[in-house]
Amino acid sequence: MKKIFRKYLLAPVALIVVLSACERDSDYVLSTPSPYVSNLDLRKLYHGSDVTLTREATRQAYILAGQVTSDHSGKNLPEGLLFVQNNRKVSASIDSLRGMAINIGADAANFVPGDSVHIQIEGGVLKRVNGILQITGLSGAQVEKVATGITPFLTPVSAVTMLAKPENFEGLLGVVYNSNFEPNIGVERIEGVKIFNEGSGDVEMNVNSTADFKSEFLPYSANIMGIIIPSATTAVPQVWPRVKSDFVATSIVVDPSVPLGPNPAIITGYLADPDGTDANHEYVQLMATQDLDFRRTPFSVVTTNNAGASTPTGPPTGGWATGGLRTYKFNITRGTVAKGTFFYVGGYKLIAGANSTDISQANWVVSKLYNVDGGDDGIGDKTANLLANSGNAAGMAVFATTAVDLNTIPSDVAFYAGTGNAFASGVGYAICDNDFYSRYNGDVFQPFYRQGTNTGKVAANPSAAQFTYLGGEYDAAAKKWTVKRASKTVGVPKTSELKVVQEMPGATKVVN
Secondary structure (H helix, E strand, O other): OHHHHHHHHHHHHHHHHHHHHOOOOOOOOOOOOOOEEOHHHHHHHOOOOOEEOOOOOOOOOOEEEEEEOOOHHHOOOOOOEEEEEEOOOOOOOOOOOEEEEEEOHHHHHHOOOOOEEEEEOOOOEEEEEOOEEEEEOOOHHHEEEEEOOOOOOOEEOOHHHHOOOHHHHOOOEEEEEEEEOOOOOOOOEOOEEEEEEOOOOEEEEEEOOOOOOOOOEOOOEEEEEEEEEEOOOOOOEEEEOOOHHHEEEOOOOOOOOOOOOOOOEEEEEEEOOOEOOOOOOOEEEEEEOOOEEOOOOOEEEEEEEOOOOOOOOOOOOOHHHOOOOOEEEEEEOOOEEOOOOEEEEEOOOEOOEOOOOEOOOOOEEEEOOOOOOOOHHHOOOOOOOOOOOOOOEEEEEEEOOOOOOOOOOOOEEEEEEOOOOOEEOOEEOEOOOOOOOOOEEOOEEOOEOOOOOOOOOOEOOOOOOEEEEOOOEEEOOOOEEEEOOOOEEEEOOOOOOHHHHOOOOOOOEEEO
16 A cells, blocks of 8 residues: 555656756747848848838848948949848858849939948838849938948859859849950940950940940950849849949950960969869969960860770870860960960869869959860860879860861870870870970971870879979070979868969969
8 A cells, every 4th residue: 555655646746846847947048030131031032023121021130231332433333223232141151142232312322332331121122123123112311321441242253153143143243354355446435235255155244325434445355343233124144334443454465476486375284183073173274475365366275084984985086186075175265365474274263173262363264164065166075074083194285276186286285194095006196395295206206195205294193172283484585495394283272362373382484
């Protein structure tokens, strides 16, 4: 009986203990929603119909805090629109920077780039007007300037990235480097919608008839800064320069009477094994040994991958024009390069692979997604591995022409990695006379790599996330290498700056 009594006595005691353990802690933190909303979250609210910005719609947020990027002093931006940009505190791997237009009428001209503002958006309406997503129904009284002199974020823009995700770029302050036009030089002005190519595709620039810089002549190339605004008729994103200083001509004048030397462009480095996927992230670095204008004289760069699985198998019967998965061709038909300066050919304009530093400020004459599109002139299938990491021969050549066949002599050529699958009697990869190869060994003709004494390699297989720079010194007056290239590698973390691959001790130099 005592056991039964003890059993039923313990049951309620245990229940009391359990319930007391479930009581709310005395230090429970009460919180309130943030009053601030990001442009990223605001843009997600719009699905084709007008949205009234109530606190319920914005989860109790009612203040848009951001950097002003618009400048109405140049009279080229849509009247009444204040453009601001901000980001949201999320993972470092997530791009949250977004722009937004706020229609506050004539008061928009009272704010300048670098102003930091808080905008009371409650009661405004999010809608598209003339193609531009904007907040309407507000006035200048709802915009508070809280700071000045802030340096606005500047977003590098390329056709391949912007046209893939135009929503991410709309309303941002962007910059496009090395924009190449096809102008009527000395006659055509920048006014109107102009199409340019920055190495990866075509982009539109808009200069209105009201702009106070509309009479500037259109150059061959320029760096263009401006707000990204969709066309009212086509919805295609356009770059709208704000003021005259947003448009800076960069083209050089190349004397057409100066003939090309034997090596007008040389190979100075490459990234063959980016961090992460190789697809669309590999590139070749080159240097001009004399001023070059690719409109007047088109060039090309061809890479070769001779891994065992690369087709067509066997000797490269077409040489650099073999195609398939063996060779891949980039035509260079736009842009200028000054003597002794670098230029680039490859995939995305990133220093070390996906999610690494954008280096579009370098002179990219071609930026092409080689894992999406085949090579130019039918030379090369789309490929995930442009520059091989295998034991067989791999390399690249630059030509002072786009007409490339078995016997076309390159301006420069460089092989690395292994030796196999590159030559058979009568066919191979044509070489030029440089610091590693010679077309003649005495009286013996040896025009291909791996033929005769042409067995040298500029480097071994690359390591992951390392840039290979070749070094050496080229005498432009003597038109020959005076210091032989001796390759080195440098680690390229994703946050590296452009100088990591351009200012290394022992980097290639052009003298005289």
